[in-house]
Amino acid sequence: MEAGVETQKGRDAHLHLDVSVEESAPWRGVLALLEKLRPQWKPADIKLKFFTDGITNLLMGCSVDGGPGGPGGPGDTVLVRVYGRQTELYVDRDRERQTLQTLHAHGCGPQLYCSFRNGICYQFVRGAALDDNLLRQPAIYRLIANEMARLHSIPPRNGSPAQPVLWEKVSEYLHLVQTAEGETPTPQGAPPGVPGLHLLRNEVETLKKHLAPIASPTVLCHNDLLTKNIIYNQAEGSVRFIDYEYADYNYQAYDIGNHFNEFAGVENMDYSLYPGVELQRDWLTAYLQSYKQMQGLAAAVSNEEVQQLYVKVCKFSLVSHLQWGLWALLQARYSTIDFDFLRYARARFNYYFKKKDEYFAMKLLD
Known part of the structure; x- marks a missing residue:
């Protein structure tokens, strides 16, 4: 696993991190993502919450207590979604990212923070x-x-x-x-x-x-x-x-x-x-x-x-x-x-x- 950074070019321009997150042991991969997305977070302070309602992918929420306001501050949560096994057979991941960007631009969807080898990170919606x-x-x-x-x-x-x-x-x-x-x-x-x-x-x-x-x-x-x-x-x-x-x-x-x-x-x-x-x-x-x-x-x-x-x-x-x-x-x-x-x-x-x-x-x- 390498935490390299690549910015996708063209109409689907977004941050892509050369990271994999293992479904059975996600912590190492998640830390590599957050090192780029929330560098001010200390690994010892990061809390990981698993969401169990989904039946397609593994979804985790990452947050810390305290810190400055805004992104990375109190209440900020980064969602990490690890794609389910073989879902690429029937989900167009490029189109999904493009759609997320369109939705966010019109105030109907969360902000896409980055993609990685087997998933995406995006904004947590409060409620x-x-x-x-x-x-x-x-x-x-x-x-x-x-x-x-x-x-x-x-x-x-x-x-x-x-x-x-x-x-x-x-x-x-x-x-x-x-x-x-x-x-x-x-x-x-x-x-x-x-x-x-x-x-x-x-x-x-x-x-x-x-x-x-x-x-x-x-x-x-x-x-x-x-x-x-x-x-x-x-x-x-x-x-x-x-x-x-x-x-x-x-x-x-x-x-x-x-x-x-x-x-x-x-x-x-x-x-x-x-x-x-x-x-x-x-x-x-x-x-x-x-x-x-x-x-x-x-x-x-x-x-x-x-x-x-x-x-x-x-x-x-x-x-x-x-x-x-x-x-x-x-x-x-x-x-x-x-x-x-x-x-x-x-x-x-x-x-x-x-x-x-x-x-x-x-x-x-x-």
């Missing part, structure tokens, strides 16, 4: 991660709707129309699952309770055909807005989003539908917590009001506009189940994190098939 109860409170979920509208209003970096990443990603996951099965085939095929790859591929094609005629704007999306990725600052009365690992340009209705799916939770999924129609319509009204204002339009929202978006969100939410179910199959193969990924995959696929006919039958207004 508390939401819980299931707060997520359902009108004053809170309207803040979330407003913040998502702000994110969705960020223009493309190069000024040209962006392309949605959805189907490219789903196709990539299908290919990776097929490749993984070929590397270590199991005699019984798909794990018990998990649909076979042929059936999943057919479902993806069916969804593509069903959603093709439905117009949904392509916007900059979070694409992974689960409860723990929303930070509530009670003192400021604000919410901020974190963990933009999967952020990219995508369908507006997908990002919202994916967020509604996350009401069910991750560790112990419970789809009785899926938001009811009344909550969804109120959420969508707040979202549309903010989104229209940010487009320079009048904020008035009609019932017809809310209904149209509601139907689109329901339909696009189906893709979220297939995508994250496939993701979980990959994680089950490669991840070293202690989480029952196969159970998670079964839950996502089961709810997809439960809601498919109902959502396919929904009609948009003429």
